[in-house]
Amino acid sequence: MSAAIQQAPAQPILTLAQVKKSFGGAHALRDANLDLYPGQVTALIGENGAGKSTLVKILCGIHQPDGGELTLDGRSIRVRDPEHARQLGINVVHQECVVFDNLTVAENIFVSNRPKNGRFIAWREMRTRAAEILRQLDVSFSPDMLAGQLSVAQKHIVQIARALTSEARVLILDEPTAALSHREAEDLFRIARRLRDAGCALLFISHKFEEIFSLADRYVVFRDGASVGNGMIAGTGSEQLIRMMVGRSVEQLFPKLETTLGEELLRVESLSRAQEFDNISFSVRQGETLGIYGLVGAGRTELAQCLFGLTAPDSGSIQVGGKPVSIANPADAVRHGLAYVPEDRQQQGAILPFSIAANVSLTNLNSLAPRGICSRQRESALANHWISALGIKATGPEQNVGDLSGGNQQKVVIAKWLARSPKVLILDEPTKGIDVGAKSAVHAVTSAFAQRGNAVVMISSELPEILGMSDRILVMRRGRVRALLDRSEATAENVVQAATDA
Ligand SMILES: Nc1ncnc2c1ncn2[C@@H]1O[C@H](COP(=O)(O)OP(=O)(O)OP(=O)(O)O)[C@@H](O)[C@H]1O
Ligand SMILES: [Mg+2]
Structure with a gap:
């Protein structure tokens, strides 16, 4: 084990204490506490809907907390917006990839801090610096390519490159590997380790335990919007983490x-x-x-x-x-x-601005609306059935799918097709x-479907x-x-x- 890990780490760069956030009546975060140390990777783990992405959005100024305190280098801060977060050295790769298809790779990398020459954008400098960052990341695509031509994995790399345009003191990766192949994930971890060794504080969110054990130095567990445990990864087993996450063991x-x-x-x-x-x-x-x-x-x-x-x-x-x-x-x-639950829920799966009830009944209109009139009551009974069968974390059948956490959106897509009673x-x-608990629920539901x-x-x-x-x-x-x-x-x-x- 390296000396850097054995030494008691320095003061945390960034801390969150008793942070709260609700949306309407729903508490996304009740009591969030987190310390991020320089030169260390902290894994943030918790079930779908535990509040992980909400915390990320607070750290980068997309949401403002309702209460609690954020400190940077021991000083209390308010992160006004993502631009301000970047100025503070807080960079994020989000769970849902945001890349502009009709801009070039270089324009995407510098989308919010284009190098300027007086009042004008320094295009040549931007291109050179983008090429330099891509070279550091060891990737082969050109900064002049249109982002729309990239694969999902390459778009993630562009987001990471974006995080590297300014000096990152804190880098947050929100489920960065969900869309990546094993090799691409390994490449990403190589970059993450390099940044960590340079003293950056990393926050890493993932549902994959292998990745957590291979990359992280510490962990924090969130359950229902509150931090319920933290410690060093060394000496901790996945059983123990799962029990903290789910509140029971998943047998x-x-x-x-x-x-x-x-x-x-x-x-x-x-x-x-x-x-x-x-x-x-x-x-x-x-x-x-x-x-x-x-x-x-x-x-x-x-x-x-x-x-x-x-x-x-x-x-x-x-x-x-x-x-x-x-x-x-x-x-x-x-x-x-036949029914098909696609891999890419954002593009092909759920209709985000619609409610859970509407999404579940959309593929199902024949049985719900035999005479062309859809009964609200039947629609919401059906949605409630699936909310409980798959443990979808939502305020109710009327909640918009776009407001659910990533994993809960995926459950809605599965419900939507199962409700259609395919063969x-x-x-x-x-x-x-x-998350692990929900995986078991999805497997139980599909296995029962086969048994019928x-x-x-x-x-x-x-x-x-x-x-x-x-x-x-x-x-x-x-x-x-x-x-x-x-x-x-x-x-x-x-x-x-x-x-x-x-
Ligand atoms: N804009 C919003 N409006 C209403 N509710 C929201 C909004 N954003 C998040 N929530 C709710 O806050 C809770 C926490 O969501 P969050 O996205 O932080 O979960 P998560 O831990 O990232 O889950 P996952 O592992 O599925 O990505 C969820 O119940 C979600 O429905
Ligand atoms: Mg999330």
């Missing part, structure tokens, strides 16, 4: 139910689409959960989008309930009993961004989830099926081996 992370397999519900034969996937065949039966494992880029999402009619296959066929069907668009897919549910990374005689196709990059919940596992690599393993024969080793070049 059954993968509550898979016994099912009996029935008729075949979906069969895919030799399905191909150029550049995406090639010659894919599989089937799923009533009661069955088929896991699809692969690395990011293996073609899993592209396959799901094609099954759901979002894209057209070049060749191959699909059968539903033993009969050949043609699925030209999502409406066809829904008519044949085959296709889930793409269903528990991304979801339906089928689940679950795409996931999380090996324990795939091994824990699947009856059979289809492994894809570079657009092709590399293995189809039965639950009894699948192990972490043979699944990973099939997914990686061997």
Whole structure:
């Protein structure tokens, strides 16, 4: 262990004491306490809706606290707005990526502090400095590219680059890896460690324990808007952190139910689409959960989008309930009993300005409004059912989905499709961004769905989830099926081996 960690750390750079914040009647933060030390990474952990992102927004001046105190270098401060936060050296990479697609990478990096030459923007300097930062980050894209052409992961890098344009004393990463591949996440951690070693205080928010244990020096646990524990990571186990987060131990992370397999519900034969996937065949039966494992880029999402009619296959066929069907668009897919919970909830999942009730009933209008009139009462009863089944943290069925925490938005998307009572549910990374307790709730709900005689196709990059919940596992690599393993024969080793070049 390095001397820097063993020494009692210096005074905290930034502290929060008894900070409070409510929205309408809802208390997002009741009693938030936090100390951030120079040269250390502090992990902020807590369930979905515990108040983590709200705290971040207070630290960077997006929200003003209702009470409590913030200090920087021992002096009480009020962060007026994000610009002011930057001047104070507090930089943030937000959970929801905010990049302007129609600006170049360099313009995005310097969006709020463009270098000036008198009254004019110093374009050349801006470009040079952007190129320099990108070089430091070891990335290969040009500062002249339009941000709209970047992948989600690259957009995150642009946000990080933005945080590096001014000297960062405090850097906050709010679930930065949810959209990143393993490699990209490793790159990000390399950058984070470098900043930490240079004396920056980092706050790191993640639901992934491996990452917390690999990156963080300390932890703070939040529950229901209050800090309930903190300490050093060394000597602390995940069990202990989970108990603090959830208030109990989570015994059954993968509550898979016994099912009996029935008729075949979906069969895919030799399905191909150029550049995406090639010659894919599989089937799923009533009661069955088929896991699809692969690395990011293996073609899993592209396959799901094609099954759901979002894209057209070049060749191959699909059968539903033993009969050949043609699925030209999502409406066809829904008519044949398919549902698809996409990976990207912001783009394709929920309608953010609408209430939970409206989102859950939207895909469900046929049964709620048989004569074209939608009963409010039925709508809110349905929403309430799902709020309790999935433990959605909300003030009620009328709350706008856009005001929910990230993980709770994801639960609404799952509810929205389950409420439609499909026969085959296709889930793409269903528990991304979801806390441990809620993961178990999502698994319990989908397993019960399969037990009722339906089928689940679950795409996931999380090996324990795939091994824990699947009856059979289809492994894809570079657009092709590399293995189809039965639950009894699948192990972490043979699944990973099939997914990686061997
Ligand atoms: N603008 C807002 N209006 C109303 N309620 C809000 C608003 N922003 C946050 N909340 C509520 O405050 C609570 C805390 O949300 P927050 O986003 O801080 O959670 P989180 O800990 O970041 O969760 P996650 O892990 O899901 O990202 C939630 O119940 C959320 O619904
Ligand atoms: Mg959050």
